[in-house]
Structures are given as structure tokens and as C-alpha cells.
Amino acid sequence: MPTQGQRQNYLWRPNDNSATTRLRYDLEAEHWVRSVKSAEIKYKPSNLAADLAAIGLFVGLVCNLISIVLILLIDFFKFIYKVVVNKKKKREKRIAEVLKTDNFKNNRIEQIIADRPKTFHSQRSNLFKKAATIVVVKQVVSISNLMYELGVDFEKVSQIIDELYDAGIISDPIKGAVRNVFIKDKKSLDLFFQVEKSYHV
Missing domain, CATH: 1.10.10.10 (Winged helix-like DNA-binding domain superfamily/Winged helix DNA-binding domain)
Structure with a gap:
């Protein structure tokens, strides 16, 4: 294959239809085709890198989703705990009020019976x-x-x-x-x- 210096010595001979000239043209065309293909291969992104990037993106999305679910679950259990505690407090308060009322009624009934x-x-x-x-x-x-x-x-x-x-x-x-x-x-x-x-x- 001719070198760069040799290619610079090529002269355009449009009327020259000799076998030597056609051979030179074919060699020149083949050289540039190989150069272009080599450049495409050199600068083409690696499939492994693209796969790793996709995997990293997927893992990041999954981690974010898990974090959101955990936060929602924690908030839900906090809400349930508050509801249960408040319900228990209300029930205890209601029982205390009932006991207080029943004690008052019991004393009143005993007084009625005594009189x-x-x-x-x-x-x-x-x-x-x-x-x-x-x-x-x-x-x-x-x-x-x-x-x-x-x-x-x-x-x-x-x-x-x-x-x-x-x-x-x-x-x-x-x-x-x-x-x-x-x-x-x-x-x-x-x-x-x-x-x-x-x-x-």
C-alpha cells in the first residue's frame, strides 16, 4: 500500500487509461475506504459501557423507588399508630366518664333506696x-x-x-x-x- 508521500505524487491524468493509473486509483480508493472503516470502529461506543450505563440507571431508579416505598410505609405506620393511640385514649377517657357517671348513679340509687x-x-x-x-x-x-x-x-x-x-x-x-x-x-x-x-x- 502506498505511503502518504507516495500518494502526494499521484497526478490526475484523466486521459490516461493505462493499467498502472487504474491500479493507482484502485489502491487510493481502497485506502480511503479502510481509513473510514477504521475511524468508525475506533470512535464507536463500546456495547459494554452502554450496558453498564443502562444497568446503573435501572439500579438508581429501583433504589429511588424502594426509598419512596419505605417512606410511605413509615408514614402509614405512624398514622396507624396515632389512630390507635388516640382511639385508646378516647376509650379510656370514655370509660372513666362512664365509671364516674355510674358511681354517681349508684350513690343516687342507694340514697333513693335508703330513703x-x-x-x-x-x-x-x-x-x-x-x-x-x-x-x-x-x-x-x-x-x-x-x-x-x-x-x-x-x-x-x-x-x-x-x-x-x-x-x-x-x-x-x-x-x-x-x-x-x-x-x-x-x-x-x-x-x-x-x-x-x-x-x-
């Missing part, structure tokens, strides 16, 4: 508890209403009202036919019957 006229439990009508529930829920002592609700006559209702008074659930008649109801709700009435058992009435 009432003494009547034996066995002497009460079989409709006594139903009548007590009606009176406590409605907070009104009405003879006509009890007659309708219990399905009994005036005499029987009068007997039950006397039993309610003896039990301490209602007061004596005041201002004519008006009576006060000392027990204010069904839960307190249930507590009343429980406490009453402890007094062996």
Missing part, C-alpha cells in the same frame, strides 16, 4: 317492673297511660302506683295528681334493681 318506705319485694305485682319501665322512660306517672299500656283496670293500676312509691321510684302526689320520678333513665332503673337485690328487699 324509701320499706316494702318486701315478694309483695309486688308481676307487672311492677313493666310499669316502672314505662314510668321511667316517659318520666310521667299517668293512671290512664298505665291502664292502657298494662291492660289492667283502675284498681290494679292504683296498687302498682303505690308499689312504685313504696319502692322509691316515684314521689308522693304533689299539687293534686302530679308525682315526681326519681329515676331518670332505663339504665338507672336497671341499676336500681341490681342495687335493690343487694339490700335483700
